[in-house]
Amino acid sequence: MDIQDSPFARKLAAFVQLSSADIGAMSDVYKRRRKVPVGRDMVYQGQKDQAAYIIASGWVCSYKMLPGGTRQIVDFQLPGDFLGLRSVLFRTADHNALPITPVEASEVLPEDLLNAFTATPRLATAVLWAASRDEAMVVENLVSIGRRTATERTAHFLLELGARLKLVGLADKTGYKCPLSQYLLADTLGLSAVHINRVLRELREENLLIFQGGRVTFLNFEAVVALADFDRAYLDHDGPLLR
Amino acid sequence: MDIQDSPFARKLAAFVQLSSADIGAMSDVYKRRRKVPVGRDMVYQGQKDQAAYIIASGWVCSYKMLPGGTRQIVDFQLPGDFLGLRSVLFRTADHNALPITPVEASEVLPEDLLNAFTATPRLATAVLWAASRDEAMVVENLVSIGRRTATERTAHFLLELGARLKLVGLADKTGYKCPLSQYLLADTLGLSAVHINRVLRELREENLLIFQGGRVTFLNFEAVVALADFDRAYLDHDGPLLR
DNA sequence: GGCAGAAGCTGCTTCAGGTTAGCCTTGGTG
DNA sequence: CACCAAGGCTAACCTGAAGCAGCTTCTGCC
Structure with a gap:
């Protein structure tokens, strides 16, 4: 694939206008392609001198385990997203x-x-921006x-996921393909799988949205936005901020 | 104050060895000194073209308001910390x-x-590192x-605060000065002030730690670490990672 | 010195969400 | 084709934390 067509370049280009030098530096970074199967960890907590990845296709979840076997999913990495930037900077995942x-x-x-950053500071700024955007999420x-009810936070999360996928052309207002199980949803939202099931049923029964068969379908988008107090602006911006 | 003695420089220097050019660029960034009184917001949600700040002394809390008047405190900024980096990158707080x-x-x-970043990429990398560290928190x-009980998460938070303060010389193993009220603690930990009060009483009654009179005192540091499942490593590292 | 406001403290009641325990469907596999 | 493991779904019961209400300091200030 041409580097300029990658989801990663598309994302960064939304923030800074990249010169051909920037794109060259990015190509160096962006070469060793790997395929990874479902279900085996790509990064382990505590692992030293871990590589980072840029996702070309597929979904990854980043999580932390707690003693007692529970886990908290912290974020999902979608196509175009950076994975493990912090692990590189800290040298330990x-x-x-x-x-x-x-x-x-x-x-x-x-x-x-680090070489790419030194050679082309604009790229560093762009990566800093992308990292900030993930942190905002x-x-x-x-x-x-911390402060929303189970229903509100479920709705909020599904909207946010939609907004992110839309940025790389994988969603529209009616909904999107979503490979998440209710268990993954539970571990993301700090709830039990049983309770997630109750919440999804309620959302369905109130004709707000359907989470079923690997797909999220919004039945009443505006009502969901209102319920979740979703800030439409927080993922959007109006084009390159740096020229 | 000499720039090299500032808590900010001390923090960054822990990550990269800064050249005199880096320090020069930092001085440009680090000049307009301001005093800010307690209780008036320095940054407002939605404000455009907001400046960022580097804290020289004092404590700041970053929070989000929700409709209904509740709020969630997201992070605290202590001396040496960057405040509002994301607001600058996104142009809106x-x-x-x-x-x-x-x-x-x-x-x-x-x-x-942005000028400093372009002139001295090492500085950009250092700032990226500092931002990553805050995100880790x-x-x-x-x-x-998401996954810890009220008691565990209270203990965890107070340990973490201690670790951060130690980095800038404001805490030791016995405890630290802490200007937080129980209300602030509640809004940080996603609990009610009433419940925080109960939790603090339990921690006190079990001779684990005392949160009183503007001071946190650890009575049994090891037991608190065990209770909170606190990872001692996650804030530490062994010196400059980039040379 | 008395008042106001913030912070801390406590008991009682309520409820959101967890836990346990099954059942049903689907799809993969020996 | 029978088995089994995931994932989804539901009901009954339990509990941690919230909400409410009211009390006690402490501090600063007119």
Whole structure:
């Protein structure tokens, strides 16, 4: 695939206008292609000198295990997303990452990344921006779990996922394909799988949205946005911020 | 104050060895000093073209308001911390920031920041590292609220705060000065103030720690670490990672 | 010195969400 | 084709934390 058509380049280009030098530096970073099967961790908590990845296709979830066997999913990585940036900067991974669909990803070695930053600071700024955007999502999830009810936070999360997928052309207002199980949803939202099931049933019975058969379908988008107090602006912006 | 003695420089220097050029660029960023009184927001959600700040002294809390008047505190900024980096990158603040003690901070204008990044990529990398470290803390908080009990997460948070303060010389194993009220603690941990009060009483009655009179005192540090499942490593590292 | 406001503290009641325990469907596999 | 493992679904019961209401400091201030 041409680097310029990759979801990653599309995402960064939304933030900075990249020069041909930037794109060249990105190609260096973006070469070692790997396929990863479902169900085996790509990154382990505590692992040293871990590579980072840029996701080309598929879904990955980043999570932390707790003693007692429970886990908290922190974020999902979708096509175009960076995985494990923090692990590279800290030299030790602080979480696990598990593909939940078959994944194609490019390995990014720490040296390549740091060299690219030194050679082309605009790229560094763009990556910083992308990282910030992901953090904004983690923050939103924190607010959800801390202060929203189970129904509100479920609705909020499904809207957010939709917004992210729309950015890479994988969703529209009517809904999107979603490979998540109710168990994954539960571990994301800090709920039990049983309770998630109750919540999804209620959302369905009130004609708000359907989570079924690997697909999320919005029956009444506006009502869901209102219920979740979803801020439409927080993922959007109006084009490159740096020229 | 000499730039090299600032808590900010000390923090960054723990990650990269900064050259004199880096320090020069940092001085440009780090000049407009401001004093901010307690109780008036420094940053408002939705505000455009907001400056960022580097905290020289005092405590700030970043929070999000929800309809219904509840709020979730997302993070605290302590001396040496960056405040509002995301607001600069996105050109719109996505949260509020409130000083909880009198604060001295240096204003950082978006141009200065981006110029400094272009001139000295090492500085950009260092700032990326610092931002990642803060995000790691938000993540830890997410895990706490999602999957830990009220007691565990309270203990965990107070340990984490201690670890951060130790980094800038404001805490030791016996405890630290802490200007937080039980209300702030509640809004951080996703609990009610009433319940926080009960939890703190239990921690006190079991001779684990005392949160009283603007001070946190650990009575049995090891037991608190065990209770909270606190990962001692996740804030530590062994010196500059980039040379 | 008395008042106001913030912070801390406690008991009682209520409820959101967890736990346990099954059942049903689907799809993969020896 | 029978078995079994995931995932989905539901009901009955339990509990941790919230909500409410009211009390006690402590501090600053007119």
